[in-house]
Amino acid sequence: MTRPVVHTYRAAESGLYVNSYLIEGESGVVVVDTSLLVSDIEALRARLRALKKPLLAILVTHAHPDHFNGVHGLVQDKEVPVYASAGVGRVIEEIADAKRAQWSPVYGAEWPAETYYPNSLLADGAKVQFDELSFTVHEVGPAESHADSYLVMTANGSAAIAFTGDLAFHGTHPYTADGHSSAWLAALDALGGELADTGTLYPGHGDPAGPGLLDDQRRYLLYYRELIRRLSGGEAQLSEAAKSELSTALQAFLPDAPLTWMIELGADAVAAELAAVRAASSGS
Numbered sequence: 146m147t148r149p150v151v152h153t154y155r156a157a158e159s160g161l162y163v164n165s166y167l168i169e170g171e172s173g174v175v176v177v178d179t180s181l182l183v184s185d186i187e188a189l190r191a192r193l194r195a196l197k198k199p200l201l202a203i204l205v206t207h208a209h210p211d212h213f214n215g216v217h218g219l220v221q222d223k224e225v226p227v228y229a230s231a232g233v234g235r236v237i238e239e240i241a242d243a244k245r246a247q248w249s250p251v252y253g254a255e256w257p258a259e260t261y262y263p264n265s266l267l268a269d270g271a272k273v274q275f276d277e278l279s280f281t282v283h284e285v286g287p288a289e290s291h292a293d294s295y296l297v298m299t300a301n302g303s304a305a306i307a308f309t310g311d312l313a314f315h316g317t318h319p320y321t322a323d324g325h326s327s328a329w330l331a332a333l334d335a336l337g338g339e340l341a342d343t344g345t346l347y348p349g350h351g352d353p354a355g356p357g358l359l360d361d362q363r364r365y366l367l368y369y370r371e372l373i374r375r376l377s378g379g380e381a382q383l384s385e386a387a388k389s390e391l392s393t394a395l396q397a398f399l400p401d402a403p404l405t406w407m408i409e410l411g412a413d414a415v416a417a418e419l420a421a422v423r424a425a426s427s428g429s
């Protein structure tokens with residue numbers, strides 16, 4: 146019995162460096178997450194073909210297009226089950242058209258013309274098996290996106306590994322524009338316990354790492370929120386000058402990390418989130 150090999154296709158900068166994982170088992174390949182732009186999706190498809198084993202299934206970790214956009218391209222060669230947690234699948238159906246309307250003008254023909262939706266939805270804790278590869282899906286709820294999940298994989302009795310989507314970015318600035326930073330922090334706290342014994346986490350952006358990755362993401366979000374709380378003065382949005390100050394501070398916090406434009410992208414969403422919590426707690 147050979148151990149499965151986890152291959153990574155990492156997108157170019159324009160594709161947000163998103164990771165797609167090709168898990169090569171004895172008789173076939175399972176793909177976790179599928180890239181954003183057509184050029185990367187085609188490269189991922191070529192990478193899959195080069196393994197010369199059949200595609201068995203695709204799993205999508207969460208409801209963001211850099212993870213689900215490539216499903217349509219991959220199933221052109223062979224239609225396979227496409228799994229997501231029930232919450233993730235539902236949100237993908239809700240947002241895919243709006244995301245295309247928002248981003249097609251920016252990316253042009255690089256944005257896939259069609260969406261292939263997950264066709265096999267899984268309840269929290271459900272397990273799917275492809276020969277020796279076993280995946281258990283864990284529904285998280287809103288965190289980095291409107292619906293997140295993570296997958297724990299075991300094979301042939303080997304130590305568990307986890308595919309954690311964007312619950313923790315590794316070495317890049319994170320996307321915060323969905324405005325669920327409170328829920329995201331709570332999810333990270335829970336995950337620290339749930340994944341404490343999992344050897345390696347495979348994140349959606351950046352290199353694999355141990356569970357300490359979750360602590361790093363937690364520290365980043367706490368700092369990000371603290372800065373926004375101060376710079377916004379309790380308002381639901383930041384001035385341009387405040388955004389610039391936020392960006393400078395976060396770039397000093399995570400030196401040399403790419404995707405710096407994401408810092409300002411999510412600032413107003415988090416300011417609005419914090420302002421809403423304040424309004425609710427003051428009873429106004």
Ligand SMILES: [Zn+2]
Nearest residue numbers: 163211311349
């Ligand atoms: Zn992502």
